[in-house]
Amino acid sequence: MRTPDFLPIEFVIIGGAISGLSAAIALSRVGHKVTVLEVMDTFHDTPMGAGCRIPPNASKLYYRWGMQERLRSASVKSRGILFAQYDDGSVVGSHEWEEEVLEETGGDFLLMHYSDLRRILAESAEEHGATLRGGCQVVSIEPDSKRPYVTLATGEVVTADVVIGADGCHVPPYHCRRIILEALGQEDKETPTGMQLFNVLLPESALNQLDDKELVSQLRQTGKVFTWFGPGYGALGFPVKEPTSGEPLFTLFVYASRADKNMTIANAGREELLESLKGCDPRLMQLAQHAQAIVCIPMVERPFLEDWVHPQGRVMAIGEAAHPIPAGSIYALGMAAGDGAVLGRLFSHLHRKDQIDAFLNAVPEIRAERVERVLRAALGNIFAVSLPPGIAEAHDRALRERAERGIKDLGTTNGGGAGTGQTSEEMMAAIERIFAYDPEDEADNWWVQWGLMQERAARMVVSDAVTVHVNEDLQEESD
Template sequence: QGVPDFLPIDFIVIGGGIAGLTASISLSRVGHRVTLLEQKWDFDETQLAGGCRIAPNITRILSRWGLNDELRAITSVGHFVQFVDFVTGECAAKGEWVDDFRIESDGEFLLAHYADFRRLLYDTAVRYGTTVRANARVVKISVTPEHSTVVLECGETLSADVLIGADGSHSISRATILGRKTPIVRKHLNMYNATISIHDMAAEPTLAPLLADKIGIVLSWFGNGCGAIGFQTMRDEYHVQIYLPEDPRTAQLPFPISAVERDTLIASLGKCEPRIKRLAELAQWVLALPVVDIPHLEDPLHDDGPLLVIGEAAHPFPVGSIYTIGLAACDGMMLGRLFSHLRRRRQIPGFLDALAEMRRKRVAQVYEIQLSNPAAMSVPPGVDMEYTDALRAAQGMGDSLAEALTQDVHFCVLQAIREVFAYDPEDEAEDWWVQWGLVHERALAIEDEQPGE
């Protein structure tokens, strides 16, 4: 019997976040059978969610998948970025992003509510044939060379050819890889994700300019050991993510997330420019997320068989980082492209090894860029980056030196676009297939043609 041009297999994906949903779409659309397990049902309206930023390379691939119209309906475009002093409110540098993004990465920097983005991915996964099982909490994972098995809280057992763990940084999938739970080290820093009505902002003379014609201004405040990023979404809401030192006089906030009163945010602000304080006073909804240090997995693939962890389960980044969504989505996108070439079961270990190695290198590269390039938009400059001093110094440099700093920011933006936002995980998967996968496939074909001894 001949080898098929494509061999569909069974995948179980644990976790219905960005990584799990993107992986489900990517695998289902090329023909694999996918079951996604989510421990609760909140796809209609994700609880404890706020604003999020979607990188241009992700928007490009989602558009390639035919989701451009749906994506445009729930997002606004981030056209401009401004770096503003957290204490004085003075603008140290600014620039236009959209033209550079279109030239370098053929995508746009989009701003959305996380719940809307997740719902779009859920609807798309179902449309492509993914079976979604909500209220399906996984309590046990078993891995053998041939397949993986999960046991649900209700006692039901499910098996698949490949198991994908996309259930976050403090999850059963990650614990199964490590053989233990991951310790959490607090950074004594909290991120507050505040939601403000644009109608309330429009009535404020100091805040109304942030909404001018929905031109997509992203503000990045820095300095005084604090930072913030603010932007508007299509929900007629403004979202500001504020990073503040933990107050040693108060109890630590629960990990990973909790809803708090806006008075908690206001009391934590300390010295800040008037617009930040006013945004906090107008906040209708505030989420608090402690910033923690969780190490990346050295190997996201289980030693005993086909269990691969992706997204935050494999490589956690600080809360609010644009890389959290970007890397999670890229993991899933690469997974589907690699497995679109599956013809034999013997290819499965090689595909998983290849993905683990490519993603490990990519995450290391992005992590290095995050530490050195403030325009890469991870957390605001000034929270952990030395670039704060340079930006603040621009305010006293005079026009010529301030202009030079703006040019430096522009250079950093271009570097971030080239090295982070122009990256295409599907292209990398295809490059691997052409350079290595086809060679291995031909070797397997020759092996199959050899007569038995």
């Protein structure tokens, strides 16, 4: 991938979660020197970590980067979705991902514990040569057109050719996002949606406590995501593995209303969870009574950055620092991996430092519209499996009704197939527009269309300058 005149440079990445580690792998594997600064002491254990879903557009990148065996070992492969009414749990539709359809994406839908995903990414980053530093509390970032730097709480100053902010937007102080917002004069508006997500872990043995053995059978179907949906409420249930032992666990994502304006992510008690489930499927309530770990995440709308790169130079935000995505959405991981992939692929072509700014500005040029387009495409499309139907579409009646029609169409099929022509069309739309997309291909397209053209222009300028210089020397000799 590297050219003979490849120029390795120094990157400092703030934030050791999925976005930061994905970028660290992508950059270090092409030859750059990468240091990741993480406020937590370790990369191998994640407080408040719970279940997560990895879409095919992310897993195929991780497979390509050498993590296929480890990811498959630590995860459960998702096979499809069951849709049930939130109030009584009656199953009204289902579908299974067909192998030939998933082959189009190059990856898998994986269900796993967040701590395992982060650990595997950290191990891969170190194997590719990145330096991971835990216990580093960043207090300030100073952009600069040549050597930006980061100051830590200890007083240490860390300099680099480029600073990447992957410190998110959910847990303060998210320095990178804030300094770019301030520099752009963009309002940092945080608007509570009136909803909250409970990310819940419970032992797989809790399923034995359910009286409804048919539901137990459905929940234990290998890799099935069970989705409860209703007006303004919803839940997802799916299997994962315990990080240390590999023993089976069960995850619940419960979406419920929230009156409290507090936007802090925190551990929650079982009573708070049960209170939010009043009026739901009684069997969902039964499951919640066995919750072992509960994290409550207020759902807050935050603006995308108008520009990801600081105007004073060489500090850039990626992941949710640049484009916040609703809590629990499957797209947060996909977009985090995609940002890092584009960054790594572009900088694999670096051979002069004056290319750095062009490559940094190309990342949002490639990615910003893509993120917005994916989120729009997912609305109302039940195969996009982001949030329970009706949650993302709560403020748009037409989209909500479209999602509900899609589920009803599934319910009219035999054998849990793709459904009517309408639902088949929506499944293929989800595959083609969202899950089969390859960000590294998109970066290659940018390089062919624009990067090489800029290179030719730069060479012409250099050539003209040399010619002028030689002509001046000849003129002086003749004089």
